Amino acid sequence: MRVDVVTLFPDVFQALSHSIPSKAQKAGALDLRIHALRDFPLNRYGAVDDYPYGGEPGMVLHPQPLEQCLEKALEGREGVPVLHAHPRGKTLTQEDVRAWAQAPEVVLVCGHYKGLDERFRLKHVTHEFSIGDYVLSGGEMASMVWIDAVARLLPGVLGDEGSALTDSFETPLLGWPVYTRPEIWSGMKVPEALLSGHHDRIRLWKRLQQMLLTRELRPDLWTLHSLTKEDCKLLLDAGVPSEEVWTKFESAPSSSPP
Numbered sequence: 628m629r630v631d632v633v634t635l636f637p638d639v640f641q642a643l644s645h646s647i648p649s650k651a652q653k654a655g656a657l658d659l660r661i662h663a664l665r666d667f668p669l670n671r672y673g674a675v676d677d678y679p680y681g682g683e684p685g686m687v688l689h690p691q692p693l694e695q696c697l698e699k700a701l702e703g704r705e706g707v708p709v710l711h712a713h714p715r716g717k718t719l720t721q722e723d724v725r726a727w728a729q730a731p732e733v734v735l736v737c738g739h740y741k742g743l744d745e746r747f748r749l750k751h752v753t754h755e756f757s758i759g760d761y762v763l764s765g766g767e768m769a770s771m772v773w774i775d776a777v778a779r780l781l782p783g784v785l786g787d788e789g790s791a792l793t794d795s796f797e798t799p800l801l802g803w804p805v806y807t808r809p810e811i812w813s814g815m816k817v818p819e820a821l822l823s824g825h826h827d828r829i830r831l832w833k834r835l836q837q838m839l840l841t842r843e844l845r846p847d848l849w850t851l852h853s854l855t856k857e858d859c860k861l862l863l864d865a866g867v868p869s870e871e872v873w874t875k876f877e878s879a880p881s882s883s884p885p
Contacts, residue, residue: 633697640767693751700734707734713755724776820832
């Protein structure tokens with residue numbers, strides 16, 4: 628996958644020379660190319676922004692340097708998705724990340740200051756996304772989040788590609804708690820089920836933990852999860868009120884009493 632980035636601060640992307648994004652690049656799964664907006668200045672002072680019309684404070688990235696830098700990134704290619712991180716974009720989800728991981732090439736344009744001149748956005752930006760309802764100093768951090776999330780799903784990047792399938796948000800359920808050695812640390816012991824060596828017992832423990840955590844911490848996700856008959860038994864045995872379990876089970880599509 629080729630990812631071109633148009634940015635005012637190219638050095639920020641050195642952070643992607645570590646961990647999974649670095650592995651993706653070394654494996655040839657990710658071709659990351661960074662393009663400096665300041666290589667296309669408006670004047671001899673290196674300006675790439677100007678004051679906004681309307682008199683408000685702050686600066687706006689000028690459409691001309693943006694367009695010139697984008698044209699360099701595209702190298703004559705047509706039909707390449709041009710992404711821009713912005714609060715009005717749809718909040719990025721794991722489902723979106725999986726879909727983008729199938730794309731052969733994209734360009735990420737990083738806004739800064741008050742943002743991009745709207746005329747550049749209307750002419751060139753094809754997709755917008757958000758990583759949350761808060762304000763960052765620029766689009767670089769959001770773009771790196773996008774790249775990191777997508778890179779780990781590219782073929783051959785993870786040592787065990789099946790491990791991604793058990794991550795939070797791959798289903799409506801959160802991931803289960805994880806432990807490593809020693810068995811007892813700071814007075815806390817690893818759950819017996821994980822030490823049992825019994826594969827089915829381990830599987831059921833993980834499933835129950837996923838459900839209990841999601842039910843408690845992310846009720847918005849919990850509403851999306853459809854209970855199986857096995858799920859119902861696990862929850863009832865764990866002390867979840869029967870009325871709650873049966874109501875949720877019966878509200879699922881095509882359910883039948885267990």
